[in-house]
Amino acid sequence: MTTFPIEQIRADFPILGEKIRNKPLVYLDNAASCQKPQAVIDSIVHTYSHEYANIHRGVHTLSVKATDKFEGAREKVRAFINAASTKEIIFVRGATEAINLVAQSYGKSKLKAGDEIVISAMEHHANIVPWQMLCQQIGTVLKVAPMNQKGELLFDEFEKLLNGNTKLVAITHMSNALGSINPVEKIIAVAHAKNIPVLLDGAQAIPHMAVDVQALDCDFYVFSGHKLYGPSGTGVLYGKQALLEAMPPYQGGGDMIRSVTFDKTDYAGLPQKFEAGTPAIAEIIGLGAAIDYVSVVGMDNIAAYEAELLAYATEQALQIKGLNIIGQAAEKGGILSFTLEHIHPHDIGTMLDSLGIAIRAGHHCAMPVMDFYGVPATARASFAMYNTRQEIDVLMQGIKSLIEVFG
Amino acid sequence: MFEDLRDLYQEVIFDHNRNPRNFRVMENANRRVDGFNPLCGDKLTLFLKIDDHVISDASFQGSGCAISTASVSLMTEIVKGKTEAEADTLFKQFHEMTTGKTEDINLEAIGKLAVLAGVREYPARVKCATLAWHTLDAALKNQQEAVSTEE
Ligand SMILES: Cc1ncc(COP(=O)(O)O)c(C=O)c1O
Numbered sequence A: 001m002t003t004f005p006i007e008q009i010r011a012d013f014p015i016l017g018e019k020i021r022n023k024p025l026v027y028l029d030n031a032a033s034c035q036k037p038q039a040v041i042d043s044i045v046h047t048y049s050h051e052y053a054n055i056h057r058g059v060h061t062l063s064v065k066a067t068d069k070f071e072g073a074r075e076k077v078r079a080f081i082n083a084a085s086t087k088e089i090i091f092v093r094g095a096t097e098a099i100n101l102v103a104q105s106y107g108k109s110k111l112k113a114g115d116e117i118v119i120s121a122m123e124h125h126a127n128i129v130p131w132q133m134l135c136q137q138i139g140t141v142l143k144v145a146p147m148n149q150k151g152e153l154l155f156d157e158f159e160k161l162l163n164g165n166t167k168l169v170a171i172t173h174m175s176n177a178l179g180s181i182n183p184v185e186k187i188i189a190v191a192h193a194k195n196i197p198v199l200l201d202g203a204q205a206i207p208h209m210a211v212d213v214q215a216l217d218c219d220f221y222v223f224s225g226h227k228l229y230g231p232s233g234t235g236v237l238y239g240k241q242a243l244l245e246a247m248p249p250y251q252g253g254g255d256m257i258r259s260v261t262f263d264k265t266d267y268a269g270l271p272q273k274f275e276a277g278t279p280a281i282a283e284i285i286g287l288g289a290a291i292d293y294v295s296v297v298g299m300d301n302i303a304a305y306e307a308e309l310l311a312y313a314t315e316q317a318l319q320i321k322g323l324n325i326i327g328q329a330a331e332k333g334g335i336l337s338f339t340l341e342h343i344h345p346h347d348i349g350t351m352l353d354s355l356g357i358a359i360r361a362g363h364h365c366a367m368p369v370m371d372f373y374g375v376p377a378t379a380r381a382s383f384a385m386y387n388t389r390q391e392i393d394v395l396m397q398g399i400k401s402l403i404e405v406f407g
Numbered sequence B: 001m002f003e004d005l006r007d008l009y010q011e012v013i014f015d016h017n018r019n020p021r022n023f024r025v026m027e028n029a030n031r032r033v034d035g036f037n038p039l040c041g042d043k044l045t046l047f048l049k050i051d052d053h054v055i056s057d058a059s060f061q062g063s064g065c066a067i068s069t070a071s072v073s074l075m076t077e078i079v080k081g082k083t084e085a086e087a088d089t090l091f092k093q094f095h096e097m098t099t100g101k102t103e104d105i106n107l108e109a110i111g112k113l114a115v116l117a118g119v120r121e122y123p124a125r126v127k128c129a130t131l132a133w134h135t136l137d138a139a140l141k142n143q144q145e146a147v148s149t150e151e
Helices: A006-011 A036-049 A061-079 A094-108 A129-138 A155-161 A184-193 A241-245 A282-298 A299-318 A345-353 A367-373 A389-406 B011-018 B067-081 B086-101 B107-121 B123-140
Strands: A089-092 A118-121 A141-145 A166-172 A198-201 A222-226 A234-238 A256-262 A265-267 A321-324 A333-340 A360-362 A378-382 B031-037 B044-052 B054-063
Touching: A006 B031, A036 A282, A061 A089, A061 A282, A089 A094, A094 A129, A094 A198, A094 A234, A094 B086, A118 A129, A118 A155, A129 A141, A129 A241, A141 A155, A141 A184, A155 A184, A155 A321, A234 A241, A234 A378, A282 A299, A299 A321, A299 A333, A299 A389, A321 A389, A321 B044, A333 A389, A345 A360, A345 A378, A345 A389, A345 B067, A345 B123, A389 B011, B011 B067, B011 B107, B044 B067, B044 B123, B054 B086, B067 B086, B067 B107, B067 B123, B086 B107, B086 B123, B107 B123
Parallel strands: A118 A141, A118 A166, A166 A198, A198 A222
Antiparallel strands: A089 A234, A222 A234, A256 A265, A321 A333, A333 A378, A360 A378, B031 B044, B044 B054
């Protein structure tokens, strides 16, 4: 822990110097969205100040420069998740759009009525609703693998759901409501043994651990740039090239075509086939800057540092009488979801906010998870590489004080 | 420690949260409406007994944050004995007070409910306070469907 350059990192995030309600900001809502380092902010300012034009469209210098930078960001993403080719990196608006793309393109073209899609009980609505929409459209069937009280996937139950009708597994790498990290290697192994492709929702996992899509051998991996210290409006769909080649376009428009006449359109090759219209150019270049930033810190260092933070927070939280941790999986990322006896999470959220502490109070877009635990909502503190033990102390003191006030 | 919040969380609110008034199922109610705030999961069921246009009894069940619990608890107290028309006027006054549309609210008319005026400064919490009253409004109009804050 001593070797982790926390002071330097904090200094790189200008917003961490803000005061909220006259108190130093303690930002613990990272699972919703992360703050941005100066390098990302500078990147966006630089693009708009010096290198901005539309991409893939002009012979003029600026367009060429912007295209180079944009494609440079694609290469950075490729290297970051170790994809085999930049053709496998599709830029989208976020994890949500990536899953919708797979549902509407892969799902609609490859699946048919009666085919089964397996998800888990801990999914974000983004990995539930697109599949439900597909089921309504074409008659596929959604199956939900259960979890235990700790928030761990019941692997045997999951495996039992895989049968001859199962045509896709779509499961979260790490749960946003509970922090549980799923045994994705094992999941992929048993699914592939039955020739079932696997989509991993990496929205939460990507900022917290090194991800190697080839080592995992997942078929699709999706994530959002804004949770990886990058700009909002950016996201990535990774897909194995052979799968992406065989999929029809998701949206039609400019940039995704090779030639258009009123009779017929030839689609562009990968990755442009899935990137209709002008993308978030400066933001995606900024996502490249975010990846540079976390790569310098090192994903393994980040994972180790955050694991210590979580262990410390958990230990402190367990000492608070009346505090109930929701989600106690053995394999867990930096998320502390909790409830307090007789105090509603929204009151917790408002009270902590008055102390400068930003947490999330609500259902975390995972209403089925709330139903499972029989709570309307939870309070959730989620950690990033720039959080400190001192901030956790401030949080715990705040929780103790509000328990007293509520009496 | 929570000085900034004194306008929002007044002692009356803590009191009603700890000991909600009229917190019971009413077997002989002739109006019964569910209210739901999907954003925070607040759920309540409001029971009214209306005889001859007068609210002779009001009670509720459910769970929510301190603001929503205090709001519905206070509401059941204050509407008891009021005519439907009077309750409707209170609903409108309460709505104006919490959404800050009028500066000159008649605090006297609104009485005890004034403790909830603080939510005006917390846009994220206004619906917690108004859920009870929208549910009352539906009950007064004799609607059967559940009320949601997100429509
Ligand atoms: C696990 C998980 N999946 C998907 C999403 C959706 O991400 P976005 O809203 O950036 O598209 C989120 C974001 O909250 C998430 O936590």
